[in-house]
Amino acid sequence: MPERHEDRVAQASQSPAAVTRLAASWRRSMVKHGLDPARPPKLRRLMERELIDRRERLGQFVAIARPQLDQLFQLVCPTGCNVLMTDAAGIVLEQRVNAADAETFRNWGLWAGTDWSEQAEGTNGIGTCLAEGRQVTIHRDEHFYSRNTGLSCMDAPIWGPDGRLIAALDVSSARADHTERWNGLIAAQVAQSARQIEAAYFRASFPGARIVTATVEGAEDSALLLAVDKDDLAIGANRAARRAFGLEKEGQLRPRPASDLLGRDDDATGFEKAERAAVIRALARAEGNVSAAARALGVGRATLYRRMQRLGISENPGRLSRG
Template structure:
């Protein structure tokens, strides 16, 4: 590992290079830290911490998310905790909301600022696992000298983003190590567990958000991503995870406009029974026409007045 002065000189050399940022994601992050956020790699202050009132407010906003995350954080910590690692969960601003750490290691992580309430955004801490993961919205490993601040070069951080039910990024899952002998190969092994846990949290949170729907697990070329669709009683897709949105060409963020599952999945799986089938057919036609009754009637091959009568009989007024 480089000495602190040598690290500072290296970071400044890279950030002053006109071409380094184009060749390396790490260099691009260092340059963001210096140019965009105005940070100095020699700065020795610790991470900022929010007060208990604002911390509690952030935790309450993500109450359901934290509830479904807790047992999965426990499982991850049971795998990595004995090797000098801590498990941290942040919100989308990089503020640590929950943590798992061995009692013997707690003082070290506390001294580094890796604790509940600390702000590890890239804006505040420069290149680091949590902040860079959230900024670039991708899995990252920031190993020792890859950190922006010289004071952070004793740690290794492995992170994965977690997306919410509407495709937006809601958190980062972090495993940080206090071991001086932590190797890059070991980091890659931990990264696989971090990604698996992040996916499990994302899936559990999505299912909790759409607990009154049928959940379809779809296929994706990314085995480490959660690919789920939520289908309501009318056979309309009303929700999709981030990866499902990408796979099926849906809006990447925000509430989805309901669409018939058959239109998205390419097959007809309508309900049985004439009345249920008629009900579903009318709902689908209305969905396809964005609620325009005249257009829906034309799709169904009936008159507008006839469709209104059927809607009334089916309880779709």
């Protein structure tokens, strides 16, 4: 007689030293959250008023995310997938689904207002992504409850400009022919869309600042974003930059000179290269006029001169070194 799904989950969850992330999540679902894989509770859905309140609390973020959700849905909708975005508590705030597939996903509970936290549904794409703060794919029988084993869920976390987890982005499929390889392709697109939402919200959170961006090879989050004010102080950093520069892990950033973070070594950092390129472009457009270039960059003439000196840039872009 084949082993039941709930028996397999319970057995794998017995050891406190679970050897895989999946087993650790199953154990967390049973021990920490007190869930029984053989007794799934009724799906928890918010009342409409509470859902509206949650959306309003994240008003600007939701508005910025919507175009990316639309774009992601256009990419995956031919495969019969459902696109969801939750808040940090696992409540579905936004949804994109084909009309022909709507009833299927509504029956699964993958619908606006539903609680998909690990506390409510055990191991699942949304809840486990939020619990562990990392990209996850929960494929079919990797789910905690047997009622969810017909689903494949690809999820990525979205981090706010304060370094805290703000949302999860999810693409779910109920199709039996979705293979793990196909899920991997979708998961890559989900991760990319999550980073785009994250970057757009970061930029919107510092409207008066210059955003310096760079990529660091091998970094967990490839894009580092730093918000620099008119006085050349770093006033904001995304999670990747906070980790890379050893800044406050969460919360408001203590302002410090951007030059202290960017460094002055002979070998230019990724940030310095990006800043140097921005200054050179501004000078070239201004035909070497430093005052005009400073206005275009939103800084004072004296500040731009200091940056040019630090970056080894002459006033005439035609004589700039390419080194």
